Amino acid sequence: MTLRVGRIPFLVCAPFFHDFLGRESEFKDVEFVDGAPSAHCAGLKEGSIHLSPASSITFAQKPGAFVLAPDICTSCSFEVRSVKLFAKCPIKELSQKVVRLTAQSMTSVNLLKILLEERYGVKPQYCSGTLGKHDDACLLIGDQALEENERHRFAYDYDLGVLWQDWLHVPFVFGAWIVSKTALQPGLKDSLRRYLDATRESVEHFRQNPLAALDRWLARYPVDLPRPVIENYYSALDYRFTEDRKRSLSLFFEHATSMGLIAEAPPLEFLPF
Structure with a gap:
């Protein structure tokens, strides 16, 4: 079985995916699907992909269908800039x-x-x-x-x-690693675990050598921005899914519910790995 991963070709997601570029043959059980967050939101809900660092609202739009990676997300230290x-x-x-x-x-x-x-x-x-x-x-x-x-x-x-x-007074969570519960079946669970471990390594490698990581990313996904602007952008981002960010995500769902933007504010449910 193939694990279908929604990949977002935006700079904000470079830390998650740069390590896989040119190494796809090492992950024969993974298929990457490029698209905007909205496309992956639809893909998760329709079942055409298994996981993605998708728009965080997706988790609440189909209650009970998903779990969250417990330690990685797309957030900011204060400003997000993008x-x-x-x-x-x-x-x-x-x-x-x-x-x-x-x-x-x-x-x-x-x-x-x-x-x-x-x-x-x-x-x-x-x-x-x-x-x-x-x-x-x-x-x-x-x-x-x-x-x-x-x-x-x-x-x-x-x-x-x-x-x-x-x-x-909490940092906002723009994207969470949302995983369909269909990926927890025996034929995919090991692939999922291996893939998420490699994603965590990708984020760490980006922290250790962002210039080399960006060279690899921009060769595949170029943008019309000065290189210093691109490099400075990551000083505003934080990929740790901390307790205050989890609290922030729950607050977002509560406000969205009160405005009728979603039907209910679901409790956060996490992968055990």
Whole structure:
């Protein structure tokens, strides 16, 4: 049987995957599927992939279907830099204004709605699709957000990781390693254990030699950013799924439930390895 892994070709996920590039033959029981967080959210729920560092909201969208890797996630020390609201006016003035939402991550979309409506009491007009010249603000994630940081086209920008931590005093969890319980069957469980152990090693190797890791990653997934900007980006990221991050994820689910964005706030359930 083949373990199907959702791989996200964004800079934020380079630590998880760089070690596997060029070594795929060593993992003959693993198939990588590239796609945005939204695609892997759908894949997990539909059963076309077994695990991914997907949008954290995915865990709550199909209660009881998934478990979480207990020690790795995608979070930040304070700012995340790659999940941002760019606006033409201050955030408190966005009521009835047009806010364009990314289609790449439902976690970021729902986080923005919680922040705007529950923290700031703002109710804008949410729209999807391509950014228009008359839009008042837009939510961008991943490499697109990092690239927009360099363009300086908007008068205001807001880092959603900062807004959440400043409000609730815990770092936000943008992505969790979500594992379908179908991967726990005897034909896949050993592959899953081996793969996650190798992923933890990949993160550690990235910490030890980020420049070499980025050389490997950018050769496969180039981005239009200066190399110093890319290298500095990782100073804002933290991949440890600590107790305060687990508490933060539960808080996110509670706020999403209170706003009707998800049906219920499920208890966190973790892999035993």
